[in-house]
Amino acid sequence: MYTIFITGTAGSGKSTLTGAFSDWLRSQEQSTLIVNLDPAAISTPYEADIDIREMVDYERIMTTRKLGPNAALIASIREVVRHVEELVEEIDSHEVDYVLVDTPGQLELFAFRKEGRILAKSIGKYGKKLMFFLLDPMFCTVTRNFVASMFLASSIYLTFQLPMIQVVNKIDAVPRKRIENLESWSESIDSLIVEIENRSKGMLMHFSKEMAQAVHDIVSSIPMALVSSVTMEGFPELHAMITRVVGEGEIELR
Numbered sequence: 001m002y003t004i005f006i007t008g009t010a011g012s013g014k015s016t017l018t019g020a021f022s023d024w025l026r027s028q029e030q031s032t033l034i035v036n037l038d039p040a041a042i043s044t045p046y047e048a049d050i051d052i053r054e055m056v057d058y059e060r061i062m063t064t065r066k067l068g069p070n071a072a073l074i075a076s077i078r079e080v081v082r083h084v085e086e087l088v089e090e091i092d093s094h095e096v097d098y099v100l101v102d103t104p105g106q107l108e109l110f111a112f113r114k115e116g117r118i119l120a121k122s123i124g125k126y127g128k129k130l131m132f133f134l135l136d137p138m139f140c141t142v143t144r145n146f147v148a149s150m151f152l153a154s155s156i157y158l159t160f161q162l163p164m165i166q167v168v169n170k171i172d173a174v175p176r177k178r179i180e181n182l183e184s185w186s187e188s189i190d191s192l193i194v195e196i197e198n199r200s201k202g203m204l205m206h207f208s209k210e211m212a213q214a215v216h217d218i219v220s221s222i223p224m225a226l227v228s229s230v231t232m233e234g235f236p237e238l239h240a241m242i243t244r245v246v247g248e249g250e251i252e253l254r
């Protein structure tokens with residue numbers, strides 16, 4: 001069994017990918033379980049099998065405790081962590097090939113708070129675990145945003161210490177050339193540096209180069225998959241990558 005935590009910046013397509021990848025896996029006769037960990041999701045593009053919105057009422061927390069939207073999110077996740085054994089028991093009661101865990105829109109809530117680490121540690125204890133970090137090409141095909149994404153990816157990688165795949169989603173929505181640029185920046189620090197030099201100047205150029213050089217070694221060890229959650233392009237390659245990053249041979253698709 002694989003447990004995949006689907007993380008990424010707000011709006012990068014975590015929920016859409018969760019639903020679409022589950023549909024694709026099922027079409028390949030792999031069983032899946034979808035877990036929604038976003039307490040504030042108003043609707044999801046999939047039918048969650050396990051949903052923390054049934055454990056915690058984000059809106060009620062916001063009104064009764066007079067909290068703002070982000071403080072209410074933190075309080076909601078804390079509440080979930082208080083009942084983490086129940087959640088884990090429910091997940092473990094299903095025997096499936098893949099558990100797909102959709103994480104909250106606010107990346108820092110899951111990635112940079114101890115509640116996220118507790119959840120990632122507790123869920124999927126007995127199988128193999130990994131993490132998807134979604135990149136939105138609408139955002140990260142701009143060089144300085146790409147460097148910021150590298151920083152985020154490496155910091156999440158170091159925090160969770162789980163095998164990770166950087167998943168560039170929405171490739172259907174941007175010109176192929178921009179996706180090719182992304183690929184070449186991730187493969188070669190030299191091409192990224194040249195691009196930074198061409199696209200920026202002064203302090204911005206200087207710091208972007210320093211940042212890129214600082215994290216490039218970490219990020220270049222995290223494989224990158226190119227997918228569209230709308231057309232499902234790239235899903236077979238992403239699937240093959242899962243088995244590779246968790247250090248096992250290829251699983252033959254039935």
Ligand SMILES: Nc1nc2c(ncn2[C@@H]2O[C@H](COP(=O)(O)OP(=O)(O)OP(=O)(O)O)[C@@H](O)[C@H]2O)c(=O)[nH]1
Binds near residue numbers: 011015016017171229
């Ligand atoms: N063209 C295209 N649009 C996509 C793709 N994946 C997601 N989207 C769109 O991107 C928007 C955000 O998608 P979500 O799945 O809600 O993203 P999210 O990361 O779960 O968002 P939050 O949980 O709010 O942070 C929606 O309008 C999706 O339809 C894709 O592969 N291609």
Ligand SMILES: [Mg+2]
Binds near residue numbers: 041
């Ligand atoms: Mg979402």
